Amino acid sequence: xxxxEQRPLNFEKCPESDDELxxxxxxxxxxxxxxxxxxxxxxxVKLSLAPYGLVNDDFRRILWPQLxxxxxxxxxxxxxxxxxxxxPEYNQVVLDVNRSLKRFPPGIPYEQRIALQDQLTVLxxxxxxxxxxxxxxxxxxDVAVTFLLVVGEEIAFAIMEQLSTTHFSECMQETMxxxxxxxMFIWPIIKFENPELYQFLQNSTVGTLFxxxxxxxxxxxxxxxxxxxxxxxxxxxxxxxxxxxxxxAAILLYRSDEILKEDCDMASVHCLLSVIPEDLPFxxxxxxxxxxxxxxxxxxxxxxxxxxxxxxxxxxKTDEALIVKRRQPATSNRxxxxxxxxxxxxxxxxxxxxxxxxxxxxxCAYYYNNQYLAAGIS
Amino acid sequence: xxxxxxPFKIIILGDSGVGKTCLLMRFSDNQFTTRHRSTVGLDRRxxxxxxxxxxxxxxxxxxxxxxxxxxxxxxxxxxxSAHGIxxxxxxxxxxSFQNIDGWMKEIRRLCPDKVTVLLVGNxxxxxxxxxVSMAQGFNYxxxxxxxxxxxxxxxxxxxxxxxxSLAMDIYTYRRVHCNPFSLxxxxxxxxxxxxxx
Numbered sequence: 001x002x003x004x005e006q007r008p009l010n011f012e013k014c015p016e017s018d019d020e021l022x023x024x025x026x027x028x029x030x031x032x033x034x035x036x037x038x039x040x041x042x043x044x045v046k047l048s049l050a051p052y053g054l055v056n057d058d059f060r061r062i063l064w065p066q067l068x069x070x071x072x073x074x075x076x077x078x079x080x081x082x083x084x085x086x087x088p089e090y091n092q093v094v095l096d097v098n099r100s101l102k103r104f105p106p107g108i109p110y111e112q113r114i115a116l117q118d119q120l121t122v123l124x125x126x127x128x129x130x131x132x133x134x135x136x137x138x139x140x141x142d143v144a145v146t147f148l149l150v151v152g153e154e155i156a157f158a159i160m161e162q163l164s165t166t167h168f169s170e171c172m173q174e175t176m177x178x179x180x181x182x183x184m185f186i187w188p189i190i191k192f193e194n195p196e197l198y199q200f201l202q203n204s205t206v207g208t209l210f211x212x213x214x215x216x217x218x219x220x221x222x223x224x225x226x227x228x229x230x231x232x233x234x235x236x237x238x239x240x241x242x243x244x245x246x247x248x249a250a251i252l253l254y255r256s257d258e259i260l261k262e263d264c265d266m267a268s269v270h271c272l273l274s275v276i277p278e279d280l281p282f283x284x285x286x287x288x289x290x291x292x293x294x295x296x297x298x299x300x301x302x303x304x305x306x307x308x309x310x311x312x313x314x315x316x317k318t319d320e321a322l323i324v325k326r327r328q329p330a331t332s333n334r335x336x337x338x339x340x341x342x343x344x345x346x347x348x349x350x351x352x353x354x355x356x357x358x359x360x361x362x363x364c365a366y367y368y369n370n371q372y373l374a375a376g377i378s
Numbered sequence: 379x380x381x382x383x384x385p386f387k388i389i390i391l392g393d394s395g396v397g398k399t400c401l402l403m404r405f406s407d408n409q410f411t412t413r414h415r416s417t418v419g420l421d422r423r424x425x426x427x428x429x430x431x432x433x434x435x436x437x438x439x440x441x442x443x444x445x446x447x448x449x450x451x452x453x454x455x456x457x458x459s460a461h462g463i464x465x466x467x468x469x470x471x472x473x474s475f476q477n478i479d480g481w482m483k484e485i486r487r488l489c490p491d492k493v494t495v496l497l498v499g500n501x502x503x504x505x506x507x508x509x510v511s512m513a514q515g516f517n518y519x520x521x522x523x524x525x526x527x528x529x530x531x532x533x534x535x536x537x538x539x540x541x542x543s544l545a546m547d548i549y550t551y552r553r554v555h556c557n558p559f560s561l562x563x564x565x566x567x568x569x570x571x572x573x574x575x
Contacts, residue, residue, distance in 0.1 A: 095395045138394075
């Protein structure tokens, strides 16, 4: 059984590979070539999608705002926390922020951690206050904290403001219907790429809930390596809104052998899929994702999803009819007097009776033991 | 048929921050931490609980849930197939207790008749901040015809009890209601029910 522990985020740095070094020098050259450090958007997208993404946080601080399309020369100053205490989501946000400590670097001083928590709370509340039509969702804080840690609170707000009206707008609607529908995009991709895997997953009735945290947080909630998280954010910032669906599909396809060996039931498969293995080869998976993105048009996927939704609707009606049918015979066959009598013999009374008998036996044993000893003494 | 073949499916519901995930972690891993992340979507643990009376085991499949209110739609499918529900409030938060009635209405609406509910008042280790008396919890549970216990995920007090109590109640209920004429063939009834789900 997979141990689904609350693994802390790993901030460990890895040695720089030769390819990574080459990439870093390339980006460094491009940044220094431009007087305002701006890179043409097309080049920036290619860099972000290519292996190793934007390589390190120094580059991300400069380039993430450009990817998100925000102007860092006109940033407002962050208000203080007390201005938000009347916001209806204030308590929920504080609760979630307080529960996100494992997303912060280990060993930072207490004062700095408290400051970061307050900044994170302010960051989130600023956005949802400015856009009252956008609904805060749990997991939003996992996105916000990633930007806060990399680019700092002022730029993080500008980026979160932008993303909340673009990439995450779907997750911030009044209901989760759009999100549920979007997650179903996974199925046509799997079906076309690996029909056996698709059939297995459908038979297990696992659904798409395992991937909900991935979609809501760009994997930030579920991965344990900070380095991997920010690398994925490079990729997603440079991609359309639905790209994480293709990364999800790439993960499932990569793990297909492992999945097919699992018991084919909802709980087992959900549990297996929910936990992302530590050692997934993400650079390869991102290549697969890009390949799938180019291969399948959204029109084709949406058409297939529409059919799936109709199928599910029909199945639900059939299931409900069966449930109604199944209940009737049991009810009609029941004899009330027996039903009334049976619960009594199976409730706590037998326990009480057994306990009482045990006490009596104990007392008797004690009494006769004493009598025996008394006789022995005399 | 072994205890692993038909696990009892239990869902933990309640307001945000009442300690749902802490209860599950205390029960399944016997650990407590205040620094776990909020649950996004579903989280599942499997644990085994022994029934003292019948000296038999039963595998529990326990589902922790996100408390974002818009996930209710997603939880509906989970509730529909649940055998039991731990409905949790925080004794230091009267609001979380007031919301229990809303949760009960939702449960009655979403779950089949057979679901067994146990009301749980968590954080009983913190009497200095208590806002909900034990009597309030007990009286509400009594009116709803459900069982009630106060626990502390932090200290571990009563945590095992609530899971084993709920499991026993599920077991008892199913024996009585699924096949009142036979106390030994309820397993076949359950198999038939499972195959239809």
